[in-house]
Amino acid sequence: MHELSIAIAVVEAVDELARRHDADAVDEVRLRVGELAGVEPDALDFAFEVAREGTLLSTARFTVERVAAVVRCAPCAVEFHPGTPPNLLCPQCDGGSVEVLAGRELELAGVGFPAPDHHDEEVTADVPGR
Amino acid sequence: MCQVVDVRQAVLARNDGLAETLRTELRARGTTMVNLLSSPGSGKTALLEVVLARATAEAVPAAAVTADLATENDAARLSRSGAPVKQVHTGGLCHLEAAQLRGHLEGWLPDDTRVLFIENVGNLVCPASYDLGETLRVALMSVTEGEDKPLKYPSAFGLANLVVLTKADLAEAVGFDEPAFLAAVRQVNPGVDVLRTSARTGLGVAALWERVLEVCDGGPVHRPPLAGHRDRAHSHPHTESADRHGVDAH
Numbered sequence: 001m002h003e004l005s006i007a008i009a010v011v012e013a014v015d016e017l018a019r020r021h022d023a024d025a026v027d028e029v030r031l032r033v034g035e036l037a038g039v040e041p042d043a044l045d046f047a048f049e050v051a052r053e054g055t056l057l058s059t060a061r062f063t064v065e066r067v068a069a070v071v072r073c074a075p076c077a078v079e080f081h082p083g084t085p086p087n088l089l090c091p092q093c094d095g096g097s098v099e100v101l102a103g104r105e106l107e108l109a110g111v112g113f114p115a116p117d118h119h120d121e122e123v124t125a126d127v128p129g130r
Numbered sequence: 131m132c133q134v135v136d137v138r139q140a141v142l143a144r145n146d147g148l149a150e151t152l153r154t155e156l157r158a159r160g161t162t163m164v165n166l167l168s169s170p171g172s173g174k175t176a177l178l179e180v181v182l183a184r185a186t187a188e189a190v191p192a193a194a195v196t197a198d199l200a201t202e203n204d205a206a207r208l209s210r211s212g213a214p215v216k217q218v219h220t221g222g223l224c225h226l227e228a229a230q231l232r233g234h235l236e237g238w239l240p241d242d243t244r245v246l247f248i249e250n251v252g253n254l255v256c257p258a259s260y261d262l263g264e265t266l267r268v269a270l271m272s273v274t275e276g277e278d279k280p281l282k283y284p285s286a287f288g289l290a291n292l293v294v295l296t297k298a299d300l301a302e303a304v305g306f307d308e309p310a311f312l313a314a315v316r317q318v319n320p321g322v323d324v325l326r327t328s329a330r331t332g333l334g335v336a337a338l339w340e341r342v343l344e345v346c347d348g349g350p351v352h353r354p355p356l357a358g359h360r361d362r363a364h365s366h367p368h369t370e371s372a373d374r375h376g377v378d379a380h
């Protein structure tokens with residue numbers, strides 16, 4: 001099952017972030033999943049329940065933001081939704097010189113940690129992606 | 131109360147980074163990786179057998195890694211070509227990952243390997259999400275599988291650099307609707323080349339092998355629109371980051 005390996009990758013990535021932030025628990029995990037990412041959010045939900053057992057994420061709230069797909073035809077400059085199953089051909093010229101602008105996302109959008117005991121140490125650091 | 135850290139990180143960033151490292155390492159030693167994706171029973175092993183035999187006949191050093199959940203059957207078949215073949219068991223995992231593959235190549239892959247074929251686990255869903263460090267990703271499908279398969283597995287076909295139809299000698303017998311198949315491929319991956327092959331009659335094998343050699347020589351690789359976006363958003367592919375040591379050669 002594909003979503004399980006994705007869920008495991010999420011748990012590993014969040015675990016690493018938690019260590020970098022000296023957090024010993026995770027409250028919230030936010031994901032962004034594009035329509036064209038080939039990932040089924042319901043299956044991912046289920047897989048996450050399995051993957052997070054016994055980890056810092058065991059009680060975390062898990063939310064998935066679905067990102068709609070947008071494709072742009074280079075010659076026509078038309079933007080369109082490719083639909084399901086995706087049709088990447090331009091509805092105006094039937095051409096295939098297109099660019100996918102959105103919908104391929106499979107990314108960690110945000111992670112919530114319990115606030116540290118010392119309120120003076122407020123952390124709002126942006127963790128660079130990659 | 132909780133603090134939320136904003137992150138913009140690809141979930142598979144770790145795999146993608148390792149894949150890019152491996153691609154760079156292989157390129158540095160003149161090896162091109164070809165990742166073959168298909169369902170079980172598509173005839174991928176049979177076709178690879180013929181292609182490897184051709185490589186041996188032409189004295190082009192080729193090697194193959196064949197991944198399965200279990201058994202050594204495919205490796206035994208492929209080894210008859212004379213090319214070095216390694217069987218990898220994924221331990222129940224439905225796909226190969228870059229780190230795992232790199233570990234298997236270390237100390238095994240002969241130094242002079244020109245083409246490294248990866249026969250991925252028979253599955254059109256999971257392997258599509260994992261970059262292994264290949265230069266050419268080939269999605270294969272047999273005529274017996276139904277012409278709408280590219281629509282059912284848009285990621286596998288939509289991210290491929292080349293689509294190969296197998297068992298073409300059976301097309302007529304099974305009433306394969308080739309125009310519908312080509313339209314389905316074009317819908318998810320406009321502009322991708324489609325090769326018709328048959329391991330049994332040898333149809334298209336020369337064309338496939340030629341295409342692989344072209345890519346080895348630095349020839350153009352089709353960039354599907356689905357892949358383009360991902361490269362841009364989390365981009366490291368195609369940047370040289372030779373900060374790691376090479377895959378062990380001997």
Ligand SMILES: [Zn+2]
Pocket residue numbers: 073074075076077078090091092093094095
């Ligand atoms: Zn157009």
